[in-house]
Amino acid sequence: DQQVKQNSPSLSVQEGRISILNCDYTNSMFDYFLWYKKYPAEGPTFLISISSIKDKNEDGRFTVFLNKSAKHLSLHIVPSQPGDSAVYFCAAPRDYGGATNKLIFGTGTLLAVQP
Amino acid sequence: DSGVTQTPKHLITATGQRVTLRCSPRSGDLSVYWYQQSLDQGLQFLIQYYNGEERAKGNILERFSAQQFPDLHSELNLSSLELGDSALYFCASSYRGSGANVLTFGAGSRLTVL
Numbered sequence: 001d002q003q004v005k006q007n008s009p010s011l012s013v014q015e016g017r018i019s020i021l022n023c024d025y026t027n028s029m030f031d032y033f034l035w036y037k038k039y040p041a042e043g044p045t046f047l048i049s050i051s052s053i054k055d056k057n058e059d060g061r062f063t064v065f066l067n068k069s070a071k072h073l074s075l076h077i078v079p080s081q082p083g084d085s086a087v088y089f090c091a092a093p094r095d096y097g098g099a100t101n102k103l104i105f106g107t108g109t110l111l112a113v114q115p
Numbered sequence: 116d117s118g119v120t121q122t123p124k125h126l127i128t129a130t131g132q133r134v135t136l137r138c139s140p141r142s143g144d145l146s147v148y149w150y151q152q153s154l155d156q157g158l159q160f161l162i163q164y165y166n167g168e169e170r171a172k173g174n175i176l177e178r179f180s181a182q183q184f185p186d187l188h189s190e191l192n193l194s195s196l197e198l199g200d201s202a203l204y205f206c207a208s209s210y211r212g213s214g215a216n217v218l219t220f221g222a223g224s225r226l227t228v229l
Contacts, residue, residue: 032215043117043205043220044158051215089158093215100163100171101209101216102148107157 003027004092006106014114019077021109023090026071030092034103035064035075038087047088048075080113087111118142119221121206127227133194136224140187140208146170147189148209148218149181153202164189165212196228 005024013019023033031052036044050057050064050073057064063076077084087110091103118141128134140147149161160173164183175181178196183189193200203225207218 034217036220041222043119043207043222045117046217046219049215049217094160095171095213099213101146101211101213101218102160102163102171102173103158103218104160105150105158 002107003030003094004090004104004106006088006090006109008109009107010110010112012112012114013080015082016079019075019080019084019111019113021075021077021088021090021111023073023075023106024071025073025092027092028071032093033064033066033073034091035062036089036091036105037084038089038108044089077111080111082113082115085111085113117219117221119206119208119219121204121221121224123224124222125225125227127229128196129229130196130198132196132228133192134196134226136191136193136204136206136226138189138191138206138208138221140189140206141219144208144210144219145187146209146212146216147183147187148207149175149189149191150205150207150220151202152205152223153199156202158205161191163212170212193226198228201226201228 034049035047038044087108120139150158161175163171207220
């Protein structure tokens with residue numbers, strides 16, 4: 001049961017342009033979402049998060065948008081840089097408000113930023 | 116350096132063997148999580164400990180077990196290894212065991228079963 005889905009396995013953009021990575025979820029109880037970035041041979045690193053009380057959260061070049069009615073979130077990177085080339089995972093706590101905050105991850109999107 | 120330390124970084128072993136992966140959480144963090152990433156797969160949750168107690172369990176095989184010690188480090192034991200157990204195993208830690216919280220990941224242990 002894949003409750004967090006990233007339907008695009010890969011994305012290629014030109015340096016300086018916008019990268020848009022998408023994520024859909026099925027569980028309407030999810031209340032908090034995170035994006036992680038992963039380089040090869042490294043562990044995932046936290047990028048940005050958003051609570052369901054917001055529809056947008058911005059941190060420098062990174063902005064996450066949340067559309068609760070569509071159960072959809074997206075990560076925008078503007079402008080994209082070659083160093084942004086990595087796998088991006090969206091994630092949500094499986095039992096938010098419950099006894100655990102274990103994260104459920106999507107399958108990831110490999111972003112390649114071309115110089 | 117995320118502050119989460121995992122050893123060993125690489126491990127090659129044979130089918131049927133047993134291995135132990137070790138994780139030291141970030142200083143001050145009480146919760147430890149184990150994830151498995153197989154080839155072309157996402158991160159699959161295995162198990163969570165909080166302050167020495169098991170907090171949540173995912174699709175962890177019966178051949179696998181884990182524990183968190185009083186000094187908060189954790190070990191993941193994998194036994195009767197099969198070829199399909201070859202994967203990256205990540206440990207993560209956080210201060211809280213529930214609620215909105217960011218998990219900090221280690222660099223992973225790459226297990227190869229031959």
